[in-house]
Structures are given as structure tokens and as C-alpha cells.
Amino acid sequence: MARVVVLGAGISGHTAALILRKKLARLHEVVVVSPARRWNWIPSNIWVGVGRMKKEQVTFELAPVYARAGITFRQARAVEIHPSGRAGAPEPYVVVESTAPDSQGAREEIAYDYLVNATGPKLNFGATPGLGPEGNSLSVCTFDHAEQTAHALDEAIARMKEGAKLTFVVGMGHGLCTCEGAAFEYAFNLEFELRRAGVREQARIVFLTNEAEVGDFGVDGLQIRRGGYDVPSSVFAESMFVERGIEWITGAHVHSVDPNEVTYETLDGQKRTLAFDFAMLLPPFTGVGLKAFDQDGQEITSELFAPNSFMKVDANYTAKPYEEWTPEDWPRTYQSPLFPNVFAVGIAFAPPHALSRPRKTENGVPVAPAPPRTGMPSGIMGRAVALSIADMIKRGAKQPTHEASMAKMGAACVASAGVGFWSGSAVSMTMYPVVPDYARYPGAGRSTRHTTGEVGAAGHWIKHILHHLFLYKAKAYPGWWLIPE
Amino acid sequence: MGIASEQWRHAMKPTRWVVFFRTFVLYQLWRFLWINLRMVRMIAKSH
Ligand SMILES: Cc1cc2nc3c(=O)[nH]c(=O)nc-3n(C[C@H](O)[C@H](O)[C@H](O)COP(=O)(O)OP(=O)(O)OC[C@H]3O[C@@H](n4cnc5c(N)ncnc54)[C@H](O)[C@@H]3O)c2cc1C
Numbered sequence: 001m002a003r004v005v006v007l008g009a010g011i012s013g014h015t016a017a018l019i020l021r022k023k024l025a026r027l028h029e030v031v032v033v034s035p036a037r038r039w040n041w042i043p044s045n046i047w048v049g050v051g052r053m054k055k056e057q058v059t060f061e062l063a064p065v066y067a068r069a070g071i072t073f074r075q076a077r078a079v080e081i082h083p084s085g086r087a088g089a090p091e092p093y094v095v096v097e098s099t100a101p102d103s104q105g106a107r108e109e110i111a112y113d114y115l116v117n118a119t120g121p122k123l124n125f126g127a128t129p130g131l132g133p134e135g136n137s138l139s140v141c142t143f144d145h146a147e148q149t150a151h152a153l154d155e156a157i158a159r160m161k162e163g164a165k166l167t168f169v170v171g172m173g174h175g176l177c178t179c180e181g182a183a184f185e186y187a188f189n190l191e192f193e194l195r196r197a198g199v200r201e202q203a204r205i206v207f208l209t210n211e212a213e214v215g216d217f218g219v220d221g222l223q224i225r226r227g228g229y230d231v232p233s234s235v236f237a238e239s240m241f242v243e244r245g246i247e248w249i250t251g252a253h254v255h256s257v258d259p260n261e262v263t264y265e266t267l268d269g270q271k272r273t274l275a276f277d278f279a280m281l282l283p284p285f286t287g288v289g290l291k292a293f294d295q296d297g298q299e300i301t302s303e304l305f306a307p308n309s310f311m312k313v314d315a316n317y318t319a320k321p322y323e324e325w326t327p328e329d330w331p332r333t334y335q336s337p338l339f340p341n342v343f344a345v346g347i348a349f350a351p352p353h354a355l356s357r358p359r360k361t362e363n364g365v366p367v368a369p370a371p372p373r374t375g376m377p378s379g380i381m382g383r384a385v386a387l388s389i390a391d392m393i394k395r396g397a398k399q400p401t402h403e404a405s406m407a408k409m410g411a412a413c414v415a416s417a418g419v420g421f422w423s424g425s426a427v428s429m430t431m432y433p434v435v436p437d438y439a440r441y442p443g444a445g446r447s448t449r450h451t452t453g454e455v456g457a458a459g460h461w462i463k464h465i466l467h468h469l470f471l472y473k474a475k476a477y478p479g480w481w482l483i484p485e
Numbered sequence: 486m487g488i489a490s491e492q493w494r495h496a497m498k499p500t501r502w503v504v505f506f507r508t509f510v511l512y513q514l515w516r517f518l519w520i521n522l523r524m525v526r527m528i529a530k531s532h
Binding site for chain 1: 499512530
């Protein structure tokens, strides 16, 4: 009998756990450790953040789903990994700390044969003074944050209906942020809702981003074939902003967020302030801060994890300049190079480097979008690792049998630009591969056939269908496994 | 010139027809099928 412990029940961990359970006989145990009681379809938090959905519509209770699926669930936060056990007892284990109301803080050791770290990001609001819901800005990263943001928006709209003119700032709260696509979506949904409420004329909306150009999305931008040309995504993104009267500030590192004022520095080294009435600024991400120990209790965290707390896997972490980055730097199996029974997937694995060209301001402040690991790649990684572990358990495979390199994988992304069956729209994007490969695709780095983008109501319909489809799949309802990641 | 108008001057703007087709149901139904096909192809290439 083998026990696989999955840390994290987000897109990658939940996918891995369900597939492991499907592939492994019941004599093997699948354990999921996650601090949150509810599963969250994070992409739809954007709609919660503009008041178009309630948090109950984007979440569900995990325990009944796991009980039905035959997966052991611990509502807890993993805090330590002991990959070689302790002196005299080499069985590896993790230490978890309960977050359940009736046993809050209680510690437990869970032994494992295989470990999947799918703990996602720590929302590092602390990197920028005053950033985040505990400070002076809003967020949509969690369903609770999104709900709070929707209330703030309601209040802002009420004030505008009484004649107030307000400034809305949407974007990235630090020079090293990732997930620019989410802020982009929020800006467009916000603009759409203000129009719908009849107060658009009284709103100034500013998109503040660490991207060197809008439309970079942390993937170094895209080249989209249109009208006989390969057109940079920045052209389309700027067009969308201009059409909706949204201003943009690029290459920005936010230094601080004070009540109603954000201070930022741009690539030219200029420090400026921007007064706001409503600011939704996303935080930078780090790993969740798991610690690792050897048999003697000595800390080995820096061997297992990169300095940003993401777990090192089979990537090439040699530091090198942008010009020397290659697709081969990216991991394929997500196996830890030190412990073959430990894997990290989704946002939890340490990327070898960014995808967008890293820049510094004239004063040397880094402004470098971190590489996004969006839903589709995260799910595919979870699947590949689950299948590899299943083969290791069932067939005694010595090496991982499945690969999921972001350099060989595409991504489909639908960025909402407003809710409404007839009037809503979204940008439907596909890119292949996620990691540019300039040897294979000279110039653009990606296939211009498979890298596409367009705006329209069809995108909104698709986004809406995906919302229901992925919730169905995550609830492990009949045939869930037929729905691809 | 304010930041907004300067940005406006340099950006590509959609024509009336482009905007119309974004919410014109018959055209969008066709795009719906086409985008789904594109995404399925992407999924098949990535798994
Ligand atoms: C607002 C927003 C909108 C987005 N929109 C899109 C979109 O439209 N399309 C798209 O493809 N992607 C989108 N993304 C990105 C997408 O949400 C992520 O790519 C995806 O969630 C990553 O999956 P993950 O499993 O790595 O992490 P997560 O989904 O964040 O899951 C991490 C899990 O680990 C748990 N955890 C945390 N700490 C611990 C611990 N110590 N021990 C155990 N468990 C722990 C968490 O509770 C959670 O269950 C969006 C992101 C945001 C923030």
C-alpha cells in the first residue's frame, strides 16, 4: 500500500488528487492537505469583484467531494517537509497545522510515499507598504477579497450617482508581479459595470502595470497574425484600452500605497504619485514558505526551495541573461532533483526564469513581470505528475513517465471584458508554446498559426461555459475526467 | 496634451463594423464554433 500526499487543493493539486484516485486501487491512499475548506474557481473571482457573482457561485465545500471520491482530506496548512524522515525512522513525512475550527493550530505528522507540492502562491502584499485589503487597496485574488472589492465598487457607484467624480486605479502592486491578465480583465469588467450603472462619464480609470507594454501578460507579449501582418499584442491591447477610455501606465514599480494615493516609479526612473478613490492592485507572489529538514533536524529549506520559496524541480536554474534563455531550461517532469518521490506543480514550482525581458528603472529598481502559470498549464502539470506517480506505484517505474513542459504546451485563455449574454465580450486567446522557442519559431518565438486572439461575445459565452464546466469537473461529477484541463 | 489623448493618438482604433460584429449574434455563433475548435486543437497539442 502506498500513500500519496497532495499539498494544496487548487487547480493543480485538486486535478492531481482526482486523477491519482482514479488511477490507483483503493488499497492506496490519496491524502489532500489544504487550509481552505472551500474550493475556488479563481478565474471567476473577477466577476465576484464587480458584483456579478456571489462567492457561493465560485466555490464549493471540498469535504463532501473528497468523501465521495475516496480521498482523505485534512483541512490544514503544511508547514514542514521531512523528506528523509528522522534519525532511525527514514519514512518521509510532512508536518501540518490544522485550520479546522474545532482543532485550530493542532499539529500532525503525515507520512508519505509520494508528495505533490501544489500549494500555489503566498499573496505577498507585504512586499509593498500599504498594499492589499489589510492596507489601502483592494484585491480579487481570493473570493473574500473579491467580495470586499464588490462592496467598495457599490459604494463608489453610489457616490458617483450623487455626482462625485472618482479615479479608479487597477493593476499590479509591485514591479515583480505576475498575473497581469487578471488585472486586465478586472479593468475591463470595471469599465463595463460603470457604463452599465450610467456613471462612466464621472470615472477616470488608470491601468498601472509592471509590463513594459500593455498586452505583454508576463509572456513577453504575443504576435498575432491579422490582416496580412504579424501584429504585437500590445497593439490590440492599447486599442482596447483606448476604445474604452482607460489610460495606462507601463513599466511601473509601486513603492507604496497610502490612503487614496499610490507612489510608483517608471522605467525612466521618475517617481510619481497618483491619487485614487478606488484601487485594485494585485500582489506579487512567493512560495507559501514551507520549511524542509533532514534526518537530524537540520534545516535544508534552501536545498529544496529557491530563495522565493518556490520548490526547485527538474529545471535549469543557472542564472543567465535573457538572450541565453532556452525552452530546455523549463522543467518537464516537476520532480525534485534531490528527492525522486517529491514533485511540485502549478504556481508552487520554481520557474527557471521569467518569460518577459526583465528590466530595471534608471535607479536600478527591478521591473520584471514574473512568468504566469495559468490554469490550463497548472492543471496539465497536475495531471502529468499524477500519471507519473501512478505508474511508479503500479508498475514500479523508476522515472516519471509523463512530461508537461511549458515549452511544449500551449495555453488557452479567455479574458472577460464584460458580463452579459448579448452585450458582454471577452478576449479569446490561444498561444503555442507558452515558453517562446525562437529556434523553432524564428522571430515570434511562437507558432503564428496557433497563437491567436480576438474580441467578441463568443468569448464571453465560452468563459461562462468554462465556469460551469470546470466547477462540474472539480466536483468530480460523473464523467468529470472527460473534461480536459 | 494629456496622457489619455496622447495614447489615443497612437493607438489603433476599431471601425464601426468591427465593433458591430463583436456582438452580432450570427457572426459570434460562427466565431464560437471556430474558437472552440481552436481551443480543442490547442488542448490536443498540449496533453
Ligand atoms: C483573480 C485571478 C484571475 C485569474 N484568472 C485566470 C484565468 O482566467 N485563466 C487562467 O488560466 N488562470 C487564471 N488565473 C490564474 C490561476 O488561478 C492559477 O494559474 C491557478 O490557480 C494556479 O493553480 P495552483 O494549483 O498552482 O494554485 P492555487 O489554485 O492557488 O491553489 C493553491 C492551493 O494550495 C493551498 N495552500 C496554500 N498554502 C498551503 C499550505 N501551506 N499547505 C497546503 N495547502 C496550501 C491553497 O489553499 C490552495 O488550495 C487567475 C488568477 C487570479 C488571481
